[in-house]
Amino acid sequence: MKFNTNYNYKGILRMVPVVLAAGLMFTQTSCTKDYKSFNTNPVEVTDSMLKLDFVGLGIFITQEQTNVFPNATSGDASAYQVAQNLSADLYSGYMGTPTAFNGGQNNSNYFMMQGWNNAAFNVGYTSVMSAWNEVKRRAAATHPDMYAVASIVKVEAMHRVTDIYGPLPYTRFGGGGITIPYDSQDSIYHSFFRELDTAIQTLTAFVQANPGQKPLQKSDFVYGSDYKKWIRFANSLKLRLAMRIVYAEPVLAKQKAEEAVSNSYGVLTTNDDNANVKTTNGIIITHPLWVITDPYGDIRMSANMESFLVGYKDPRLSSYFKPSVAFPGQYKGIRNGIQIVAKSDREGFSQLNFQQSSPVQWMTAAEIFFLRAEGALWGWNMGGTPQSLYEQGIAVSFDQHSAGNATNYINDAVSKAAPYIDPVNAANNVADPSSDLSTITIKWNDGDSFERKLERIITQKWISVYPDGEEAWSEFRRTGYPKIFPVVVNNSGGIIDTKVQIRRLPFPLSEYQNNTTEVGKAAAFLSGPDNPGTKLWWDKK
Known part of the structure; x- marks a missing residue:
């Protein structure tokens, strides 16, 4: 266990640029001349240095990319642990912790641990928004293609942050001043769509005018400066965000989803298109979940994952998790929201199956097929039927995880989620029958109701999106699927409904201390008080 519970960065919104150490390492290793004196503190990097070989812009884009999931280059997973792992990764039903944090x-x-709840906000602003602002300042006019990539990454990072808190200081970021007003979440989403549309247009024009050029090849840890793939990713991100707002703004959702799929460069369709942050040019990516699973020993398979994957006899099970040490030959998950007495009670449950060098996943083709399947279910033009796109999603996910041929799995009309048994404390069991246990099967049934079809799509999407608990938690909140076991122990004092489950995190304490007036105004954008039981703008179902 290793984490800092405070994460109170004073003056975040003063927008002082932060140069990632990995970016500095990149500049030291990627050039052989003019850098003899570059082994200095990052804050001493000068504008003249940053003009060389696009290196300056690359540093900031690298910083953005490696902090969508925090600190992917440092080997220190403490920021990720509190920003996502001890919140969204748990609330999504993906993982459980054996550790009795805070007694x-x-x-x-x-x-709710206030210090933990600050982390996602702080990383978003100190490590992503500050870097994007530097690219904007240096390149928006002179290198619009690089600014377009930086803007796409910003949207990928900050949609995750707004989907945690709701309103944020966003559209007026970087405009100067000590404090920044908050935007409502609907206006933030509208800005996301505008930014993605502009970036797609800019990169399309660049590719057509400069075929084969890769200006960011040395600093792009995702696509190696393949701008065609960046366009496909931007379209896919646009589709993801369109689906997120389907219950809040259905007309706009349909418009943006159909635009994304019909774009000439299309969306992600093969695993070669998957967006992953990976080791590049000698800069090592360390997967934070490997750190939290292995050296820290603080995270394990969840009870929900055990229930679905074991119940479905899912061949991806061994790709996702390791057999239990405490119960050899079995996969054993921890139910969330239980009373943890001692770490040793469940530390021997199934570990997550990550290597230190595993790429950090942003988005996969499988997710996009499931998004298109849902869009087709709504009657949108998604280039296929709900069934065909649903089945393609499963097949592509199987291929991604080397799980063999998916035909038998796709045609399984019998298997269901298995009951859950906690061998340490039977009070945590989920029996069959139970309203908390899913009854959805795998095989598509065109005669099912809309909701039954939606549950089938989202359940398989949930399995395929693993391990991104942030995306899975958002989709659970949006749709109510898959069925995630409610907490056994609810220490919210009545603020969070046990059955409805947690809907957001409260604004950081640091904002109430440093941006008092504006965060106070932001509460008016919420549908209720600033607490974890209040739904976000798009959470309308």
Whole structure:
């Protein structure tokens, strides 16, 4: 266990640029001349240095990319642990913790740790928005293609942040001043669409005018400066965001989803298109979940994952998790929201199956097929039927995880989620029958109701999006699927409904201390008080 519970960065919104150490390492290793004196503190990097070989812009784009999931280059997973792992990764039903943080009362059972709740906000602004602002300042006019990539990454990072808190200081970021007003979440989403549309247009024009050029090849840890893939990713991100707002703004959702799919460069369709941050040019990417699973020993398979993957006899099970040490030959998950007495009670449950060098996943082709399947279910033009796109999503996910041929799995009309048994404490069991246990099967049934079809799509999407708990939690909140076991112990004092489950994180304490007036105004954009039981703008179902 290793994490800092405070994460109170004073003056975040003063927008002082932060240069990632990995970016500095990149500049030291990628050029052989003019850098003898570059082994200096990052804050001493000068504008003249940053003009050389696009290196300056590359540093900031690298910083953005490696902090969508925090600190992918450092080997220190503490920021990721509190920004996502001890919140969204748990609330999504993907993972469980054996560790009795704060004496057993913590975010996992709705005793909200304020220091933890600051982390996602702070990383978003100090590591992503500040870097994007530097690219904007240096390149928006002179290198619009690089600014377009930086803007796409910003949207990828910040949609995750707004989907945690709701309103944010966003559209007026970087305009100067000590404090920044908040935007409502609907206006932030509208800005996302504008930014993605502009970036797609800019990169399309660049590719047509400069075929084969890769200006960011040395600093792009995702696509190696393949701008065609960046366009496909931007379209796919646009589709993801369109689906997110389907219950809040259905007309706009349909418009943006159809635009994304019909674009001439299309969306992600093969695993070669998957967006992953990976080791590049000697800069090592360390997967934070490997750190939290192995050296820290603080995260394990969830009870929900055990229930679905074991119940479905899912061949991806061994790709996702390792057999339990405590129960050899079995896969054993931890139910969230239970009373943890001692770490040793469940530390021997199934570990996550990551290597230190595993790429960090942003988005996969499988997710996009499931998004298109849902869009087709709504009657949108998604280039296929709900069934065909649903089945393609499963097949592509199987291929991604080397799980063999998916035909038998796709045609399984019998298997369901398995009951859950906690061998340490039977009070945590989920029996069959139970309203908390899913009854959805795998095989598509065109005669099912809309909701039954939607549950089938989202359940398989949930399996394929693993391990991105942030995306899975958002989709659970949006749709109510898959069925995620509610907490056993609810320490929220009545603020969070046990059945409805947690809907957001409260604004950071640091904002109430440093941006007091504006965060106070931001509460008016919420549908209720600034607490974890209040739904976000798009959470309308």
